[in-house]
Every structure is written in C-alpha cells, then in structure tokens.
Amino acid sequence: MDEMILQAIIENSSAFIYIKNKEGRYTVLSKSLLSLAGLNESYQMKHCTEILPFLHTEPIIANDKKVLETGLSLNTEERFRLHNREYILHTQKIPIQDQNGKVVSVCSISHEVTGFKTTEESIKKIFSSIYHKHNAAFFTSLVKSLSETIHSDYTYIGKVNSEITNIETLALYHRGAIIPNIQYELKNTPCESVISKKNYLYTEQLPENFSELLFHANTDLSAYIGVPLINSKNSVIGILIALYKNPLASHTYIHELLTIFSGWISTEIERCEKEESLIELNASLEERVLQRTKGLEALNRELEAFSYSVSHDLRAPLRAIDGYSEALIEEYTEALDKEGLFYCKRLRARVKEMNELISDLLVLSNLSRKSMEITKVNLSQLANEIIDKLRTSNSEEKELHIFIAPNLTAYGDKGLLKILLSNLLDNAWKYSGIRRTIFIEFNVLAQDNKQVFFVKDKGIGFDMKYSNRLFTAFSRLHNSENFEGQGIGLATVYRIINKHSGKIWAESEPDKGATFFFSLPDTIDYMDNPYI
Structure with missing residues (x-):
C-alpha cells in the first residue's frame, strides 16, 4: 500500500521525476515528464534510449551513473532541449538500495528553473555592458542592452523636471541605434501615471496622439510598459519606458527587468547630480572635496555589488518550493521513508538559507538609504x-x-x-x-x-x-x-x-x-x- 501511495505521489508530482535501474530502464516516470514528452503511460521497463531521448545526454547519463556507482546523492543543474527550447533544471539524484543495501536504481527529482536562469543571465549580460560606466555612457549602454534583451522598438530613460510637468530623455534607443534625446509634456500621457508611482502598461493599443507627441510622427505604437525612477528620498525623478509596435502577449519578464534596473538608474542619476555639485565646489575647500570623493568611491563599490541585491525577486519561487516541500512532509509523512523525509527537510533548509541570503542582501542594499x-x-x-x-x-x-x-x-x-x-x-x-x-x-x-x-x-x-x-x-x-x-x-x-x-x-x-x-x-x- 505504501509503495502504491509513493508511486502515486511521484507520478502526479509537478516535478520531473523518474526512477531508472542499472540497466538504464525506467521503472517510474512522473506524469509531468510523460506529458512534456507527449507520451502515454506504457513506459514500464523501457530503456532510456527507447523513450525520452532528450534525457539521453552525456551529462545526464554521467550524473545517473555517478549516483549508481558511488551510492551518494547528487545536487546539480541539468539541461536538455525539447520543442525548440532549452529546459534548465535544478536536479536532485538519490540512490535506491535493495534489502541488502545494494544500489539498484537512481531516483531523479527535477524542478524547472528556466525562467529564473533566463532572468539571471539577462541581468548578467546587461550588467556586463554597464560595468564601470557612468554618466551618459551608463545611460546609453543600459537602454541599448535592455532594448536588445527585451526586444522593444523603443527604450528610453526620462528625467522629470522640478515642476513635474515635462520629461527630458537621458538616453533613447530605437532598433539598433541611440537616437537624439527628446522633451515632451507629461499631461494626458501614460507617463503621467508612471510619475504618480503606478507601474503602467498598455499591451494592446496606446492613445493615438502619444507617438506623435514623442516622435512627431505616427509610429503605430501598440504596447507600453513604464516604471518610475525613485530616489533615496522616495521621490520620483524619472521614468524607464519600453515601447512596442506589436501587442504583447506577456509582459511579466519585461516588467521584472525594468523594475530591477530602475533602482540602479535612480542611483546613477543621483550620483550624477551629486557629482555635478562636487564639480561646482570651490577648489580651495580641499577637505570637503576629499570627503565627497571618498563618498563617490564608496558609491562605486555599491554599484559594483548592486546587481546581486535583485535576488529578492527569487522569493516567489522559493516560497513555492518551500510550500510543496512542507506539504510533502506534513501530508505524506507516512508515505515517505526516512531518507525521503530527510531530503524534503534538507530542501527546506536550503530554501531557508537562500531566504537568509536574500534578507542579508536587502539589509546591505538598504544601508545606503x-x-x-x-x-x-x-x-x-x-x-x-x-x-x-x-x-x-x-x-x-x-x-x-x-x-x-x-x-x-x-x-x-x-x-x-x-x-x-x-x-x-x-x-x-x-x-x-x-x-x-x-x-x-x-x-x-x-x-x-x-x-x-x-x-x-x-x-x-x-x-x-x-x-x-x-x-x-x-x-x-x-x-x-x-x-x-x-x-x-x-x-x-x-x-x-x-x-x-x-x-x-x-x-x-x-x-x-x-x-x-x-x-x-x-x-x-x-x-x-x-x-x-
């Protein structure tokens, strides 16, 4: 009975799970894995070369072999391609022993982290393009990298004037090139809502006069995503905007990236303003200049480490992992053996460590504010x-x-x-x-x-x-x-x-x-x- 319950849990889990014996034949496959491959449930004792060929890769085979030979569990990242896309998995492989303690099979449990990895790789790519850059070079490099990553038709950074009536772009990118900066009035535009600290988006159709206001021509813009730039005094100092000629089916990934880098842009705008103030100081006030120079150096160190603070965006998937693990422990305690409970608890402990890291990062990031x-x-x-x-x-x-x-x-x-x-x-x-x-x-x-x-x-x-x-x-x-x-x-x-x-x-x-x-x-x- 326990084996039937355990098999039911495995087969119906949202995780990608399989059990494979030493001969390379599958004894258990989760429905999520079968569904991904478009297979029915007639998989029993079929060899790994007969079904799921996308899992028959040298790295995955090597990982399974390592667990079977050493009898030790393995936590790793695995990748495979299917349906013209790459899947990235966080995988835990567990040896299964017979009554005599001999390893006879390997159990592989995988959770897809493709979305997180895609975001992480995008952040690293954009970060590398702006590393050690400041002022105009920082802004132009950032809008270029952002636009190429999110495939927008226009991407720009806009700074609001002191009266909060007009926007002047600091950098404007359009299909492969930085184009001249523009100025326009905020009134009756989507940007007015962004300035009021409401992340704003149109995914199908923009107001007719908006493209004419920006570019003095009808560019048939269909989608708009905007986030506010907020300084250390919690005041809006500008906007970060992405524009599209075609409607957007999904905007979550785009919005996440804009939000992540909006804080960095705000910091750089403030840094530029403070740098301008330093330049205007009387050269004879050497001590004051020295203090501000030290301040700028410290700020540069913060900018270099700032990309890591975006880890708080990982809290949602971590909560999901922790929740499912907790559910397994609380609701299926009798179905899991001692080793299974250990691995569930170990998974929750790792999630706790990651949450502690995120909290530490937020403390570190918020010190400056x-x-x-x-x-x-x-x-x-x-x-x-x-x-x-x-x-x-x-x-x-x-x-x-x-x-x-x-x-x-x-x-x-x-x-x-x-x-x-x-x-x-x-x-x-x-x-x-x-x-x-x-x-x-x-x-x-x-x-x-x-x-x-x-x-x-x-x-x-x-x-x-x-x-x-x-x-x-x-x-x-x-x-x-x-x-x-x-x-x-x-x-x-x-x-x-x-x-x-x-x-x-x-x-x-x-x-x-x-x-x-x-x-x-x-x-x-x-x-x-x-x-x-």
Missing part, C-alpha cells in the same frame, strides 16, 4: 546582549573565556552599531567553534589620541595576503561547508563603518585567531556620509 539617529551608545551593553544570545543559541558545550570591557561608548546609530557588533562577535564565535575553548575579547586601545575598538578571537584566523577581500560582498576566505554564512557580514560591517565616517581593518595569522579594529567618532559633531 537609511537615515541615522546619532546618540551616545553603550557598546559594552550591546556586546553583552549579543554574547548572551550566542550562548543560548549554541547548544554545543564549550569552555568560554569571554571578556567585554565595561563602559565602552561611542557616538552613532544604535541599531546599525548593534548590527556591526553582531557580525563581528558572531564571526569570532563561529571561527572559534573548532576549538574546545572559545576566547573572545571586546576592548579598546588608544591610537593617535583616538579610541580604537577591537574584537579579538583565537579561532582559525586567515592569511593576511587575502585581507583585500575581507570586506567585499560574497568573498569568503573559508569553506562554506565548514562555516555557515552568506559572505555578506563583513561587507555590511564595512558599510556601517563608512556610514559613520570611521575606519576598519584586521590583523590575523592562520590558526592564531583574528583581531578586527574599528574607529568611530568620539563626538556627535560629524555628518552621516550621504554616499555610503
């Missing part, structure tokens, strides 16, 4: 609270030597400084986890008449030749399998320190621990760095 409330902060109190949480959340018994110097204070935003200390102390604990004794010290020393705080541990440390990568997002110095984390923590710390106009650096040796030093203003008379 968060205004600070500067107060005198008791860092010792924050550190003790964080250490207490680490003690309760880590069940493994360790000998602890924790020293938090009392009454350490600095001026800054309490919430951001707590995030800073949480990352540093959590890292100290994590990378000391392989020791029987965990040693952590949070203290202060005097350097050039200033307070320099430090977090010291006696964990595994790192080689200083890699120190230039410490504060870069996604740059890890240790294996993620041995040490949890997303590679975002120190990048977040770096942003917070820069936002407070402070400094941070580290000293370490392999197997001798690490010390992270940072300085913060010791008075309230300093400005929030607006470019970080």
Whole structure:
C-alpha cells in the first residue's frame, strides 16, 4: 500500500521525476515528464534510449551513473532541449538500495528553473555592458542592452523636471541605434501615471496622439510598459519606458527587468547630480572635496555589488518550493521513508538559507538609504546582549573565556552599531567553534589620541595576503561547508563603518585567531556620509 501511495505521489508530482535501474530502464516516470514528452503511460521497463531521448545526454547519463556507482546523492543543474527550447533544471539524484543495501536504481527529482536562469543571465549580460560606466555612457549602454534583451522598438530613460510637468530623455534607443534625446509634456500621457508611482502598461493599443507627441510622427505604437525612477528620498525623478509596435502577449519578464534596473538608474542619476555639485565646489575647500570623493568611491563599490541585491525577486519561487516541500512532509509523512523525509527537510533548509541570503542582501542594499539617529551608545551593553544570545543559541558545550570591557561608548546609530557588533562577535564565535575553548575579547586601545575598538578571537584566523577581500560582498576566505554564512557580514560591517565616517581593518595569522579594529567618532559633531 505504501509503495502504491509513493508511486502515486511521484507520478502526479509537478516535478520531473523518474526512477531508472542499472540497466538504464525506467521503472517510474512522473506524469509531468510523460506529458512534456507527449507520451502515454506504457513506459514500464523501457530503456532510456527507447523513450525520452532528450534525457539521453552525456551529462545526464554521467550524473545517473555517478549516483549508481558511488551510492551518494547528487545536487546539480541539468539541461536538455525539447520543442525548440532549452529546459534548465535544478536536479536532485538519490540512490535506491535493495534489502541488502545494494544500489539498484537512481531516483531523479527535477524542478524547472528556466525562467529564473533566463532572468539571471539577462541581468548578467546587461550588467556586463554597464560595468564601470557612468554618466551618459551608463545611460546609453543600459537602454541599448535592455532594448536588445527585451526586444522593444523603443527604450528610453526620462528625467522629470522640478515642476513635474515635462520629461527630458537621458538616453533613447530605437532598433539598433541611440537616437537624439527628446522633451515632451507629461499631461494626458501614460507617463503621467508612471510619475504618480503606478507601474503602467498598455499591451494592446496606446492613445493615438502619444507617438506623435514623442516622435512627431505616427509610429503605430501598440504596447507600453513604464516604471518610475525613485530616489533615496522616495521621490520620483524619472521614468524607464519600453515601447512596442506589436501587442504583447506577456509582459511579466519585461516588467521584472525594468523594475530591477530602475533602482540602479535612480542611483546613477543621483550620483550624477551629486557629482555635478562636487564639480561646482570651490577648489580651495580641499577637505570637503576629499570627503565627497571618498563618498563617490564608496558609491562605486555599491554599484559594483548592486546587481546581486535583485535576488529578492527569487522569493516567489522559493516560497513555492518551500510550500510543496512542507506539504510533502506534513501530508505524506507516512508515505515517505526516512531518507525521503530527510531530503524534503534538507530542501527546506536550503530554501531557508537562500531566504537568509536574500534578507542579508536587502539589509546591505538598504544601508545606503537609511537615515541615522546619532546618540551616545553603550557598546559594552550591546556586546553583552549579543554574547548572551550566542550562548543560548549554541547548544554545543564549550569552555568560554569571554571578556567585554565595561563602559565602552561611542557616538552613532544604535541599531546599525548593534548590527556591526553582531557580525563581528558572531564571526569570532563561529571561527572559534573548532576549538574546545572559545576566547573572545571586546576592548579598546588608544591610537593617535583616538579610541580604537577591537574584537579579538583565537579561532582559525586567515592569511593576511587575502585581507583585500575581507570586506567585499560574497568573498569568503573559508569553506562554506565548514562555516555557515552568506559572505555578506563583513561587507555590511564595512558599510556601517563608512556610514559613520570611521575606519576598519584586521590583523590575523592562520590558526592564531583574528583581531578586527574599528574607529568611530568620539563626538556627535560629524555628518552621516550621504554616499555610503
């Protein structure tokens, strides 16, 4: 009975599932896979060369063979072509054993991620075209890459004037070429709705006078997709528009890409405006110019890492994966064996990790837009609270030597400084986890008449030749399998320190621990760095 239920689950799952024995013959196929191939259910014990030839590729065969020979599960990405299109799958392959523990079959469970991969590859392609570009070169390269990716007839970036009555394009692309910029009135146009923060679209027919207003000619435009450009003060400063002569059957993918890059465009427009202000400053004000130059450099680092923050667009498919996995666990517990439950739980754990990564990315991205409330902060109190949480959340018994110097204070935003200390102390604990004794010290020393705080541990440390990568997002110095984390923590710390106009650096040796030093203003008379 259990086998019948399990087979019913497999055959009716939306995932692409098959079970194949060592001779290459299918014993189970999900209906979703049969439907994709246009087959009926007479598949039992047919060889993989007889049916589903699109799965009979060297990489897929090699993956199945590896699981059958090693007896180990495999998580991988697989691809095949069918009906003149490519399918991209996230695949988990599981060995199936007989009563004697001998591997006799392989079970393959795949979820299609073609849409996500297509979006991801489009983002990378567009990002590569604008990398290290600014001002006019940035805008023209972006509209060109966007238009070629979404196959629009026109794509343009428009900046709204201060009275919010007119639009002036910063870059306008039409069928293979950048064409001269235009100006037009907003009134009674679809763009008026975009400016009011309503993502706007026409998919069949535009107002008759719109193309004449834009191009002084009737271009028979049928489809319009527009998103607003919103600055760090939550004000609309422009629009990003795609126009089509033919009606659109689907607009979701196009709208997603426009939305993703609208934030980047807004940041670049603001950067350009601030850069213009810097140019106008009196050359004799060297210190002010220097501060703004540092701000621009920090902003450039943010722009380089910004594309990764679009990962929040992955939340929807992750929720689906998590939901189906949870349903399998809750509703089919008796039908699944211990190993099946393990893999479902493992899948949910991976989804949880991805959600945590997305959350970390959003925190990192939003640091630049968060205004600070500067107060005198008791860092010792924050550190003790964080250490207490680490003690309760880590069940493994360790000998602890924790020293938090009392009454350490600095001026800054309490919430951001707590995030800073949480990352540093959590890292100290994590990378000391392989020791029987965990040693952590949070203290202060005097350097050039200033307070320099430090977090010291006696964990595994790192080689200083890699120190230039410490504060870069996604740059890890240790294996993620041995040490949890997303590679975002120190990048977040770096942003917070820069936002407070402070400094941070580290000293370490392999197997001798690490010390992270940072300085913060010791008075309230300093400005929030607006470019970080």
